[in-house]
Every structure is written in C-alpha cells, then in structure tokens.
Amino acid sequence: MNKQKLIKKFDKQSVIYEENTRKRMMGSWRKRLLEGVQGDVLEIAVGAGANFPYYDMDRVRLSAADFSPMMLQRARRIADELNLQVTLIESDIETLDFPAHSFDCVVSTLSLCGYDDPEQVLRNIKRWCKPNGRVYLLEHGLGRNPFFKSAQRLLNPVARKISGCNWNRDIEQIVRNSGLQIEHMERHWNGMIHLIWARSV
Numbered sequence: 292m293n294k295q296k297l298i299k300k301f302d303k304q305s306v307i308y309e310e311n312t313r314k315r316m317m318g319s320w321r322k323r324l325l326e327g328v329q330g331d332v333l334e335i336a337v338g339a340g341a342n343f344p345y346y347d348m349d350r351v352r353l354s355a356a357d358f359s360p361m362m363l364q365r366a367r368r369i370a371d372e373l374n375l376q377v378t379l380i381e382s383d384i385e386t387l388d389f390p391a392h393s394f395d396c397v398v399s400t401l402s403l404c405g406y407d408d409p410e411q412v413l414r415n416i417k418r419w420c421k422p423n424g425r426v427y428l429l430e431h432g433l434g435r436n437p438f439f440k441s442a443q444r445l446l447n448p449v450a451r452k453i454s455g456c457n458w459n460r461d462i463e464q465i466v467r468n469s470g471l472q473i474e475h476m477e478r479h480w481n482g483m484i485h486l487i488w489a490r491s492v
C-alpha cells in the first residue's frame with residue numbers, strides 16, 4: 292500500500308490509540324516487557340505513546356519515531372501529562388537511519404505487522420544497538436491453531452486494507468531470520484501475541 296495512504300489511515304485511527312493508551316490496554320504485558328529497559332532507548336512506531344507509562348524515566352533517555360503526525364501529537368500530549376522527556380521523530384521507520392551502536396535498547400510493540408519488510412527493520416535495529424544491546428518486542432502474528440492460521444491468512448488482505456496491519460506474519464521466524472538472538476519468548480491468545488526479549492549480540 293502507498294505510504295501516504297497508510298499514514299492517513301493511521302492518522303485517522305490515532306484517536307482510538309490515544310483512548311487505548313489512557314485505558315492502559317495490554318498494560319500488564321507492556322509493564323512486564325519493559326521492566327529492564329534502560330539507557331539510550333529507541334521506540335519505533337510509538338503510536339500514541341501506549342508504552343510511556345511503563346518506562347522508568349530515572350533510567351531511560353527516550354527517542355521515539357512514527358510516520359503519523361497525528362499519532363505523534365497524541366504521544367506528545369500523553370508524554371506531557373506523564374511529565375516524561377522524549378524526543379519524537381516523524382519518520383518512516385523503513386527509511387530511518389542511525390549510526391551503528393546508537394542505542395542500549397530498542398522497543399517495538401505492535402509494529403512489525405505494518406512494515407513492507409519487517410525483517411530488514413529488525414536488521415537495522417540490530418545494527419543501531421550497542422554491542423549486546425537489548426530488543427523488546429510485543430507483536431501479533433500467526434497463531435498456533437491450524438484452522439485459525441488459515442483464517443488469518445485468508446482475511447489478511449481485508450485486515451491490511453482496513454487497519455493497515457498484516458495478520459499473516461510468522462513473528463518468531465522473522466525475528467530469527469533478522470539475526471537477533473531470542474533470549475526469552477512467551478506466546479498468548481492462542482499463540483497470536485508474542486512477547487520477545489532478544490539481544491543484538
């Protein structure tokens with residue numbers, strides 16, 4: 292899908308993402324995932340700042356990127372309300388670049404579904420991480436049940452058109468192919484939701 296169209300789609304959805312942020316949606320997973328995050332941190336596809344309540348700002352210097360200006364406006368509002376310092380970057384993650392070894396930690400939640408080439412995004416993240424950097428992922432993808440998986444594959448074109456998200460991605464395989472080393476993984480909701488703690492090595 293054309294990127295400008297995709298940006299407009301996410302701009303329109305930003306009101307829902309702000310509401311979900313205020314409701315602390317998926318809060319227990321986010322809290323647990325982000326417990327060890329510290330140092331120079333990059334969050335990609337930040338949306339309306341759903342993870343902001345879970346960063347320990349005494350230990351984190353945060354930069355966060357998204358290509359949707361409306362999402363970023365809402366993320367700024369949430370950050371101000373929480374008194375959280377964050378550098379917001381308006382950019383397509385797939386064209387964004389940083390020098391190698393820029394970050395101690397990189398965070399991505401519900402973002403690998405959106406990119407044309409999620410494996411390349413993870414390869415870039417691996418390069419941006421300092422040696423032995425940590426990568427924290429909360430992603431949805433194909434579940435475990437074969438019937439459910441077929442439905443996800445069948446409905447993928449509709450899901451992509453309506454929400455901008457792909458439902459048919461094998462998240463574990465994508466992460467392994469990128470060269471990141473998975474240290475710990477949990478799967479929930481019939482295996483659809485992946486919590487992954489990885490290292491750049």
Ligand SMILES: C[S@@+](CC[C@H](N)C(=O)[O-])C[C@H]1O[C@@H](n2cnc3c(N)ncnc32)[C@H](O)[C@@H]1O
Pocket residue numbers: 301302308335336337338339340341342356357358359362382383384385399400401402405406456
């Ligand atoms: C499903 S939302 C998740 C938002 C947030 N990370 C969360 O956990 O609620 C996907 C986000 O990715 C952003 N996004 C999708 N593709 C992108 C791209 N290529 N570059 C930058 N942001 C992108 C969208 O604007 C949206 O904010």
